[in-house]
Amino acid sequence: MKFIAIASSLLLSGLAAAQDQQSRPFNLVVSSSDTALNGQKLVSCHSGAAIQSLCIYGAAGGSEFFFNTTEGAQSPLEGYEAGGSLVWNLNIQPTPASLPMSFFVNPSSNVALPLFQPSSEYQPVTFSKNGTLAIFSYSDDTQTPPVQEVTAVRNWYVCQTSFGGYNYQTLAWVLGKPGSVPQNPSCISVDVTRKFV
Numbered sequence: 001m002k003f004i005a006i007a008s009s010l011l012l013s014g015l016a017a018a019q020d021q022q023s024r025p026f027n028l029v030v031s032s033s034d035t036a037l038n039g040q041k042l043v044s045c046h047s048g049a050a051i052q053s054l055c056i057y058g059a060a061g062g063s064e065f066f067f068n069t070t071e072g073a074q075s076p077l078e079g080y081e082a083g084g085s086l087v088w089n090l091n092i093q094p095t096p097a098s099l100p101m102s103f104f105v106n107p108s109s110n111v112a113l114p115l116f117q118p119s120s121e122y123q124p125v126t127f128s129k130n131g132t133l134a135i136f137s138y139s140d141d142t143q144t145p146p147v148q149e150v151t152a153v154r155n156w157y158v159c160q161t162s163f164g165g166y167n168y169q170t171l172a173w174v175l176g177k178p179g180s181v182p183q184n185p186s187c188i189s190v191d192v193t194r195k196f197v
């Protein structure tokens, strides 16, 4: 329990230090009971200066992403990899900028937007053994007092979102316990899976 508390405070702080190993490139593929979305590959799309969302673009090929982790890091949950940061490379000269994913949270919405942007902070994510993208939760505050336990949550949706004046159909995350209902009525429940290129 003590170990978990320490691990969670480290992970939740999300500092980009010591992320010393990078995965091979992969696509992120959506699965959904919505047949228009099922099988679509996520594409990084411009949402401001050096800010990118994860878009659904129809026939487009799918962007390449990476998973940065710390060598030797332990997973807090069986069946899942150790937490790390989801990374996308912005192609600028002379060297591409490695951008971590973090959530943009609008305080008046329960729909958070995953964005790649220059930042020393990131949203830790994990992958299950079959490649599904998830986020570790370290406590359950629906119980009083809150219970410390590690679970893997997959509150992924595809929604019509608006950020920085850009309206797109993007990947989104619904804040709250699994099964929380997005207040954005366009949101469709999806899973996201890593496919190495």
Ligand SMILES: *[C@@H]1O[C@H](CO)[C@@H](O)[C@H](O)[C@H]1NC(C)=O
Residues within 6 Å of the ligand: 016, 019, 020, 021, 022, 068, 085, 087, 098, 099, 100
């Ligand atoms: C990801 O890891 C690579 C290889 O160590 C590193 O060059 C890059 O800066 C890292 N990116 C982030 C956002 O941590």
Ligand SMILES: *[C@@H]1O[C@H](CO)[C@@H](O)[C@H](O)[C@H]1NC(C)=O
Residues within 6 Å of the ligand: 079, 128, 129, 130, 131, 132
């Ligand atoms: C992948 O793993 C997750 C978590 O264990 C599970 O819920 C999901 O059904 C699995 N998906 C497939 C396609 O096997």
